[in-house]
Amino acid sequence: MADYVNPVGWLVAAAQGLLYVIAAPLFAAWVKRIKARLQNRRGAALMQPWLDLRKLMQKETIVAHTASPVFRAAPYIVFGGTLLAAMVVPLLVVKLPTTAIADVIVLVGFLALARFFLALAGMDVGTAFGGMGASREMLISAMAEPALLMVVFTVAMTAHSTNLSSVIELNLQTGLVLRPSFMFAILGLILVAIAETGRIPIDNPATHLELTMVHEAMILEYSGRHLALMEWAAQLKLMLYAVLLVNVFFPWGMAQSLSPMALLISFVALCVKLGILGGLLAIVETVFTKMRLFRVPLYLNLAFLFATLGLLSHVILETGP
Amino acid sequence: MNLLHLSLAEQGIFVLAALILLASFFLIAQVRLVAAIHSFAWQGALIAAVTFLVAGVQNTPHLLVSAVLTLLLKAIGIPWILHFLVRKMGLEREMERLQRPALTLLVGTGLVIFSYWAVLPIERLEFGATRNIIAISLAVVLLGLWCMVARHQVIVQVLGFMSMENGLFLAAVASTKGMPLVVELGVAFDVLVAAILFGIFFLQIRENLTTLDADRLNRLSEKEER
Numbered sequence: 001m002a003d004y005v006n007p008v009g010w011l012v013a014a015a016q017g018l019l020y021v022i023a024a025p026l027f028a029a030w031v032k033r034i035k036a037r038l039q040n041r042r043g044a045a046l047m048q049p050w051l052d053l054r055k056l057m058q059k060e061t062i063v064a065h066t067a068s069p070v071f072r073a074a075p076y077i078v079f080g081g082t083l084l085a086a087m088v089v090p091l092l093v094v095k096l097p098t099t100a101i102a103d104v105i106v107l108v109g110f111l112a113l114a115r116f117f118l119a120l121a122g123m124d125v126g127t128a129f130g131g132m133g134a135s136r137e138m139l140i141s142a143m144a145e146p147a148l149l150m151v152v153f154t155v156a157m158t159a160h161s162t163n164l165s166s167v168i169e170l171n172l173q174t175g176l177v178l179r180p181s182f183m184f185a186i187l188g189l190i191l192v193a194i195a196e197t198g199r200i201p202i203d204n205p206a207t208h209l210e211l212t213m214v215h216e217a218m219i220l221e222y223s224g225r226h227l228a229l230m231e232w233a234a235q236l237k238l239m240l241y242a243v244l245l246v247n248v249f250f251p252w253g254m255a256q257s258l259s260p261m262a263l264l265i266s267f268v269a270l271c272v273k274l275g276i277l278g279g280l281l282a283i284v285e286t287v288f289t290k291m292r293l294f295r296v297p298l299y300l301n302l303a304f305l306f307a308t309l310g311l312l313s314h315v316i317l318e319t320g321p
Numbered sequence: 322m323n324l325l326h327l328s329l330a331e332q333g334i335f336v337l338a339a340l341i342l343l344a345s346f347f348l349i350a351q352v353r354l355v356a357a358i359h360s361f362a363w364q365g366a367l368i369a370a371v372t373f374l375v376a377g378v379q380n381t382p383h384l385l386v387s388a389v390l391t392l393l394l395k396a397i398g399i400p401w402i403l404h405f406l407v408r409k410m411g412l413e414r415e416m417e418r419l420q421r422p423a424l425t426l427l428v429g430t431g432l433v434i435f436s437y438w439a440v441l442p443i444e445r446l447e448f449g450a451t452r453n454i455i456a457i458s459l460a461v462v463l464l465g466l467w468c469m470v471a472r473h474q475v476i477v478q479v480l481g482f483m484s485m486e487n488g489l490f491l492a493a494v495a496s497t498k499g500m501p502l503v504v505e506l507g508v509a510f511d512v513l514v515a516a517i518l519f520g521i522f523f524l525q526i527r528e529n530l531t532t533l534d535a536d537r538l539n540r541l542s543e544k545e546e547r
Contacts, residue, residue, distance in 0.1 A: 174325060176329075177324055177325060177332060178329065178333055178335070178336045179324060179332070179336075180335050180336045180339030180340075181339075183336060183339065183340075184339065184343075297423075298422060301422065301423050301426065302350075305346060305426050305430070308430050309339070309342065309343060309430075312433050312434065312437070313335075313339045313342070316433075316437050316453055316456045316457060317335045317338065317339065317453045317454070317457070318335075
């Protein structure tokens with residue numbers, strides 16, 4: 001277990017959180033850039049989201065006069081909740097105090113808190129689009145969350161722990177083991193991640209088309225630093241799910257001690273893994289088209305089926321006398 | 322059983338078995354006729370791969386013959402015949418809307434749990450590494466049956482029937498080191514003949530009823546005609 005009183009551990013945990021915040025816009029830009037390349041465009045520079053965020057921070061923040069305090073508080077709560085959720089997912093090092101005190105159910109809880117305030121903020125001003133986006137977001141998340149929890153249970157049954165650190169440590173110790181349950185869990189988690197982060201088969205992050213938008217509809221009324229925080233939180237969420245996929249199921253190279261060399265190796269490995277995952281995401285977004293909203297329950301039903309089959313194949317194939 | 326005590330090939334058998342189960346679910350849920358035929362073909366290919374791996378792990382070379390036979394018949398031959406029929410009848414774009422997709426899949430999951438429960442006593446008797454697959458193969462058989470119940474399209478019902486045979490074959494390979502080659506050859510050609518006979522049936526049904534929806538067969542009774 002992690003050492004709770006060791007100040008170095010907390011320091012590294014804080015640095016890791018900072019790295020999440022810094023790297024999230026870069027990861028989003030990387031996906032965007034590969035997508036542009038696949039569409040024969042040159043694409044924006046990797047620093048572009050950073051410049052966008054800086055510009056938004058400097059701009060005047062305009063709030064509708066019908067807005068309640070919830071509207072003003074929501075960007076901070078959404079960003080804070082997502083950041084806290086990100087701190088639960090080990091990024092470079094396995095045994096950190098922040099990842100030890102909170103397990104994966106807390107992670108789901110933080111994400112739910114952020115989503116709740118996002119939906120509240122969408123409805124707060126009283127425009128039609130905000131309410132529409134909030135109701136759609138809630139529809140999607142109500143069906144994605146059971147699938148996500150089933151994935152969590154599948155992984156937890158293998159590791160006998162809901163703590164992400166223990167799961168990753170187990171995977172690091174056993175090396176390459178082909179587990180049918182993990183295969184289904186990966187598939188389920190990918191589907192849930194795409195739905196939750198609003199990527200292409202479910203929602204298109206690059207458009208403001210009235211009839212189809214989900215996430216963009218909720219943050220339509222925001223401007224200035226509020227908008228910057230909301231977009232930053234969305235990028236953070238994408239990064240969080242990517243790291244979750246990469247580090248839980250393919251943790252190779254992650255540091256188990258706090259030595260600088262191990263941290264460096266872990267950082268390089270993480271960059272390579274996230275780079276590959278970002279490329280795959282860009283390919284998926286290029287190949288598939290956005291589906292109709294009423295097909296989303298079918299899609300999430302598939303995610304739930306994957307997760308359930310993962311759980312069942314763990315019980316049937318991987319346990320026994 | 323702990324997966325860590327098994328070799329990579331045996332772990333591969335488990336992964337492939339799980340994928341065979343997934344192919345059964347796809348067969349039930351596929352709306353498009355051609356896609357359903359494809360998922361059946363994938364199931365056949367996966368079963369051939371499992372047979373191949375089992376032949377390597379248990380050192381039973383005669384299973385290699387049945388692996389090749391399975392690949393040729395179930396992954397290529399029968400799907401090709403069905404494809405040919407579908408093209409001949411102009412049904413490439415045929416779609417069948419499932420009435421309650423979520424409920425259908427949930428029942429399928431329930432069947433998997435039931436077959437696990439039903440197979441538990443058998444599993445205690447055997448000590449081979451692959452005995453856990455018996456539950457999967459029983460589930461594939463039951464899912465094939467459920468496919469024939471839940472779908473109305475005649476061709477998809479035939480696919481369900483054939484995937485039942487896939488489940489039985491998987492059980493034989495996983496638990497008893499395969500059937501004798503004579504039996505296997507007999508069953509394989511039975512299935513092939515069945516596919517051809519079904520093809521003739523399709524053409525007859527279509528000619529007489531102009532549809533391949535099995536539900537419409539209920540309306541043949543004279544009562545309704547009046």
